[in-house]
Amino acid sequence: MRTDTVYKKAFNRVASMLRDGQLTGELPSENELRRKMGVSRTTVRKVLGELVHRELIAERSGVRTTGRAVEDSDYYPDAETTSRAKHVEQQFMEWMLRGDTRPGTSINELELARQFGVATNGIREFLIRFSRFGLLEKRPNTGWLFKGFTEDFALELFEIRVMFELRSAHLFSRQPDMSPLWEKLAALKVAHTELLKQIESRFHDFSSLDNRFHRLINEASPNRFIDDFYDIISFVFHYHYQWNKHDEKQRNQAAILEHLAYIDALESRDSERLERACRAHLASARETLMRSLIVFDGMDTNA
Amino acid sequence: MRTDTVYKKAFNRVASMLRDGQLTGELPSENELRRKMGVSRTTVRKVLGELVHRELIAERSGVRTTGRAVEDSDYYPDAETTSRAKHVEQQFMEWMLRGDTRPGTSINELELARQFGVATNGIREFLIRFSRFGLLEKRPNTGWLFKGFTEDFALELFEIRVMFELRSAHLFSRQPDMSPLWEKLAALKVAHTELLKQIESRFHDFSSLDNRFHRLINEASPNRFIDDFYDIISFVFHYHYQWNKHDEKQRNQAAILEHLAYIDALESRDSERLERACRAHLASARETLMRSLIVFDGMDTNA
DNA sequence: ACCATGAACTTTATCCATAAAAAACAACTT
DNA sequence: AAGTTGTTTTTTATGGATAAAGTTCATGGT
Structure with a gap:
């Protein structure tokens, strides 16, 4: 029902x-x-x-x-206020990120269905939706192959991210001066400064700010495929960091500073400076993810 | 059953x-x-x-x-040798590309299910899978929004395609000399020349050659997100040209010549020349698609 | 004519059932 | 021991049913 x-x-x-x-x-x-x-x-x-x-x-x-x-x-x-589909998502992410699921494992709809207490249909719909994230592969009539949240995955993800972000940042910086997005950017800058001041207590709030910032940059030159890709990034980060809070405050503080440099670079309209700031930020985001991946791999998951 | x-x-x-x-x-x-x-x-x-x-x-x-x-x-x-899922795909693509389905139409699982003679489940699974192509959007509890195979779609698609292809082409050209991919490239070059000679009778065969060529270029530096994106392109072109054969021979002949120039540029390892050849080819592919979109839009669909 | 409520109808989210296909197990043969 | 075929068990692909949510139609009041 x-x-x-x-x-x-x-x-x-x-x-x-x-x-x-x-x-x-x-x-x-x-x-x-x-x-x-x-x-x-x-x-x-x-x-x-x-x-x-x-x-x-x-x-x-x-x-x-x-x-x-x-x-x-x-x-x-x-x-009782979240749909079955959402529950499946949450349980699956937990199963994937927390459990000792190794790359190369094959996934069984029926087994997951039993484990999560839902009908196989719901599992299958989730897996189809999730497969665009590049972590799964369907083998017809047979099942699903779990490819693993591996270092390769993170590297490939970031390669695309850098390409997209550089493209969007450059286009953003070349907007006309009267574009309303400049104001939004200024507002975000203020929000960053505020958050930095109160970093001790509010460091959790960075995640949503990060999201708003990167989405704003894409707004100047919309492309549905880039938006979709950013959905993948958000999703991955959302769940990954939900279970991996190591060093969160420090990480976020560093990221805020990078964002501020990045925002200044956007406002300067200086193409080279922008490229440097953008690359610096993404490189550091990648390092963070990679490091946490390693911590993660070695973590005792039966706690 | x-x-x-x-x-x-x-x-x-x-x-x-x-x-x-x-x-x-x-x-x-x-x-x-x-x-x-x-x-x-x-x-x-x-x-x-x-x-x-x-x-x-x-x-x-x-x-x-x-x-x-x-x-x-x-x-x-x-x-009787293709699964229901495949049938749904074919019928949907026909419905989308042939029918007079306007952008902004909302899609009804139940109605499609009746129209295609399958259970709603199959329709839903297809739509979920298909939604990664950027032509659909799901509105929970409500239905699906068809965004249309529009000019915008084609432009956004090609913007990404150019980025990816330039990246892969450059990486390909920088491979070591003993990489086996160079041989494969040479073989493809021969295949192109052959096809060009027999273009009058074999022009249909270009499509698969095109696919092999672009996939080969990605092989030098694999990235799952780029591969996935190329799946979208293949899919779109497959169905789009299946129903739009206008000028096919001429189009393909021109494309073969562009590919040959592109291959030569790869072999030359000359970065600037490569960029020119690659851009030239993609620009012309885009023009072809755009032109056919317009023909398509104006076509009498009740024939 | 517009807006509110009430009622009927349609569509989505979800579970369940089952034949086909795959996988695992068992027994036999060389 | 490795490869065959026969049998049983498990899993996927697909259809069907139904309560919840959405949408449309009907009625009544200003």
């Missing part, structure tokens, strides 16, 4: 809004809520129905008003 | 081998056949069983020998 995670997530969001006072007195119409939450009206109605049932809101002659206070126990547990 | 296309295709192949005299007298063992055909022994046995049943081979005390002559009617029809 299809999960009702969309409903539960929406319910939790409305509950939070009620609790935070973002919704007070008379509630907005179903359509307005629908837009706000990004779900269908059907789902909104289901949420409202449950809220009435639990007396979190009251309904009198077609008018809905807030009801009793929201309690912690009103929320659905987080695990 | 799963199709038995693997069996039928294997059966047809063995039948052809019997007819062509590649198999005469005493037949090889099941294991040997298995290796030759690239299927499991289970399938080989099923084929052999049917061959015996039809008296195309005879089996006496464990020894199999050839039987009566193979007739045209012994073969399974071609349509």
Whole structure:
């Protein structure tokens, strides 16, 4: 049966809004809520129905008003708010990055399905989607070959990344002066400086800043294939560093400084300087990944 | 039910081998056949069983020998030798390239499933696989957005292609002299010259030559992401030109000449000359695609 | 005429079932 | 002992069913 995670997530969001006072007195119409939450009206109605049932809101002659206070126990547990597909993704990444899965292992849909507690179909869909990341290969009628999160993988990934990033950085720097992207870049620069000041407590926030920065650079000259490739990078980094937090603060601090140099180089419109800053940053990102790969390989995974 | 296309295709192949005299007298063992055909022994046995049943081979005390002559009617029809997944691919490509499907159309799994006569599962798997080509986008819980085989698509595709090809070509030309790839290149050069001589009758054969050539260039410095991207290009060209044969002979003739210049440039190891030849070829390939896109857009599709 | 709610209908996400194909095991032969 | 064939078990490819979510149609109020 299809999960009702969309409903539960929406319910939790409305509950939070009620609790935070973002919704007070008379509630907005179903359509307005629908837009706000990004779900269908059907789902909104289901949420409202449950809220009435639990007396979190009251309904009198077609008018809905807030009801009793929201309690912690009103929320659905987080695990129930993500779809099966997302669960599969998470479990697979954990299996891949944490387990002692060696390159060359063959992957068995049925076995993973049993292990993850889902139907084989879901596994297969995930593997198909995931195969564009270059870590898997399908052998028809037979199964999947896991190629491993290896040094080669990282090197090949970064070779492309450098090509794309240099191209995008140069195009960015050649934008007209009145392009709105320059302002966005300036704003990002400020955000970097802020973060650097508070690095002790906020170093976790770097990851999203990093993402915004690299995506901004691509905005000047969109290319869907480059965007797609950046999705791969984000994905890889997201999961990889989620399980490998070694030295995180230091790493991020260094990266911020590199970004700042890179931003200055962009603003200078000096092509050679830009190339140097860009390469320097990517080389260091690559080193970091490679080093952590080695740590990772040797890590005791049965902890 | 799963199709038995693997069996039928294997059966047809063995039948052809019997007819062509590649198999005469005493037949090889099941294991040997298995290796030759690239299927499991289970399938080989099923084929052999049917061959015996039809008296195309005879089996006496464990020894199999050839039987009566193979007739045209012994073969399974071609349509029955390709899997559902492949059929879906073909039908979808036809729907996309031939139909009047406009960019921005939304795609409905259920409708396609009905139209193609398969279960929704197969459609979904295909769409997931296909989405890496940048022509589709999934909107969760809602459906798929068809972005169209547009001019933008072609331009973005070629931008990447140029980057990758220049990179690979330069690396190829810098290989050591004793690399075996130089010989392969020389062989390809001969094949090009041959084809050029017989262009009147054999111009269809260019496509596979083109493929071999560009893949060879990537071989000198493998990168899985570049290989994957080249899969996209092959796929797009395969289907696109399958339905758009306008001017094929002339196009291919011109391309052969460009390839020859390109090959000479590789052999010269002259970096600037190489860059010129490579760019010239890709620019002309792009022009061809773009021109055919326009023809295509204006074509009456209800013929 | 527009916007709200209610109800019916359509499509997606997900599980389950099963024939075909592959893989593993067993018994035999030279 | 290595290679054959026969048999059983496992896995993949494909169809089908259904609750949840999305979309469209209908009705009623301003």
